Amino acid sequence: MNTSCPVMKSDNQLITLAHGSGGKQTHQLIQNIFLPAFSNDKLEMLHDGVLLDMPSSQIVFTTDSFVVQPLFFPGGDIGKLAVTGTLNDLAMCGAKPYYLSCGFIIEDGFSQNDLKMIVQSMQKEAHANSVQIVTGDTKVIERQNGTNLFINTSGIGVCIGKDPINPTRIQKGDSIILSGDVGRHGMAIMAQRQGLEFSSPLLSDCCSLFPVVSSLIQKGIEIHCLRDLTRGGLATALVELAEGSHMDFRIMEDAISVSEGVNSACEILGLDPFYVANEGRFVTFAPKHQEEEVLKILREFSEGQASSIIGEVLEPSASPTVVAKNAFGTQRYLYRLSGDQLPRIC
C-alpha cells in the first residue's frame, strides 16, 4: 500500500463526490482501500469483469444489499454482515461459496477510516470462508449526514451435495430443526439504537453458516430444505416455506430457544422474538429418522448449542398454514411479519 498517497495522509479523511467520478480519486480509493484489503490477481486486473474457472458448469448465484444502521453493532458490522449474508444464501442452497462481487454506494462525507475498517472486516470474513472478492464497483451519493453506506454482495458457489435443496423438496413427515436460539441480531441492533443495556451484552448471531451446512451434507443428512431466518424472523421464514412447499407445518413454541437477553429486550420493546431477524440461524427440513443426527451435528458448532427439533411437516394443503402450539396446548396460526418492526436491520 502506498502510504505516501495524499488520500491516506490525514487520520480520517472523508469520502467526496469525486471518489465516485470514475477518475483520479476513484482510482486512489481503489488503490488505497479496496485493493490492499481484497488483494487477489483477479481483482487486480481492474477490467470490466472477471474470468472465473468454476469446478462445475452448474453454479448457484445469489445477491443481497445491506443497509443496516448502525454500521457497527455488537457482534459485527455491515462488512461482516455483507459477506456472511450472501455466503449464507449460497449455503442455504447447499452450495460451497467461491466468489463474491461487491458494490459500494457511499455517502459524500463518509469517514475513510470507517470505510477501511468495514472493508477489512469483509476481507477477514471472506478469507475465513476461503472466498475471494473478485469484482466491484463504487458510487458516491450526495451528503445528508455522512453516515450512510450501502453494500451489495453477489455470490457464486457450487452445490456440494447430489440432491437439490429447496422448498419443493419438503415432504410430509419431515422434521423441522432449528439451529439455535432466535432473535439475537435484531435485538442487538435495536438495543444499540435505543441505548438499552443488559447485564450480559446482547450480541448479534451474525456468522457464516457454510461450515455447519457442509458438515450436515458431508455426514449424509438427506436435507430437503434449508432457510436462514433473516428479516421477518423464524415465523415469516416458516410461512414462506409452507407456501413454497404447499404443506401445513406444526411447531411447538416451547421447543424454540430464546435467550434471556433477547427475551428481556423483546418485552421492553413489545416485540415477538419469533419475528425478529437473525443472521446466523437457520431451519433444516430432513427425514424424521435423521433428526437426532442433525441435532448432534449442529451441536458440534458453537452457534448450534441451542439447536432443537421444533416441529414437523403435516399434510399437503391448498392453503398452507403454520400452526404454533404452546405448553398449555393452545394453538395459534403464524403469519408473515406485517408492517416493519425493525427498519434497516440488515
Place this chain on the structure above:
Amino acid sequence: MNTSCPVMKSDNQLITLAHGSGGKQTHQLIQNIFLPAFSNDKLEMLHDGVLLDMPSSQIVFTTDSFVVQPLFFPGGDIGKLAVTGTLNDLAMCGAKPYYLSCGFIIEDGFSQNDLKMIVQSMQKEAHANSVQIVTGDTKVIERQNGTNLFINTSGIGVCIGKDPINPTRIQKGDSIILSGDVGRHGMAIMAQRQGLEFSSPLLSDCCSLFPVVSSLIQKGIEIHCLRDLTRGGLATALVELAEGSHMDFRIMEDAISVSEGVNSACEILGLDPFYVANEGRFVTFAPKHQEEEVLKILREFSEGQASSIIGEVLEPSASPTVVAKNAFGTQRYLYRLSGDQLPRIC
C-alpha cells in the same frame, strides 16, 4: 398478476419502510411488481439463491450499482441503464450474457408506479438481450424526498471467443478504434438537470453493446482489448488502459466524433467531451491490418455510424502516457478525470 391486491388499487401508491421488512408487504411487492415483470421459473422459486446450468465452467462475473439522477432521462432510465451497463461490462470481456441479479434499494415514499415503469424497462432490455433476471433483493431506506432509487445488477456470462480480451493483451502497433461519437449520455443527463434545450434533443447513447461485440468476434477480428467509456469518459478509459497494458498510446483528436448537440452543451457548461460519460460507446484494440474491417462491422450497427480509427499503441513504457494530437499538430497529455464533473451520472 392479482390486480385485486390492495397494493395495486391506487393509481400511485408509495413504497413504505414495511416493503423492506421481509414480511407481508415485501411479499406483495414481489408478487405485484417484480414477478409479473421478470417472470421466469428460476426467480419464481423464491429461494435464497438460484441453480444455473451454464454452457461452460469458465464464466465471466461482474457487478455495477446505479444511482443516476434523474431516474428518467432522454434516451433511457435507470432500469435500462442498470441492465445494459452490466451487460456491457460482460461484453467488454467478450462474454455473452446469460443471467442477471438485481438488488433494489428504494427510498420510503418512492412512487410504486415509477418503480413499475423502471422494472418493466429492465425486463424489456433483458428480454431484448435474451438474458434472465433470476435472483433479487429489496431494501427500503428512510425518506428524504421520496425520489431515490439505487439498483445493483450483477451479471454472469460466458466468453464466445477463444482468446481472452483484457488490457494485458494490448500490443505495440494495435489500432485504437472508437465505436461512435462521445459524450451523449453525460450531456443528456446534464442538459436535463440544467433545463437546457437544443434544436434537436440530446439523447443518451445508453444501449447494449453485446450484439456489436459478438459480430466483431464472430467475424474473426483478433480483439486484444475492449473498454466501454462510462464514468470519466474516453480520456479516463484510455489512461487506465495505457497503465493496464504498460504501453504509450497516441490519439488524433480530430478523429474523435462529437455531435453538435454535445459540443454545444459542453461549451455552455464548460466541460470537455473527452471526459464526459457514455453508456453505449467503447474502444477496440485490434491489429492494424484489421482496422478497416473493424470499422466496417461497427458501421453495420446504428450506434456505430460515427465510428472511427482514433489512434494507435506505441511502445511499452514504465510510465505509460496517452498523447492527444490536434489538427494544428500540437500535443497534450491526457490524464484521469480529476474531481467530479458530473455526480450521479450512472
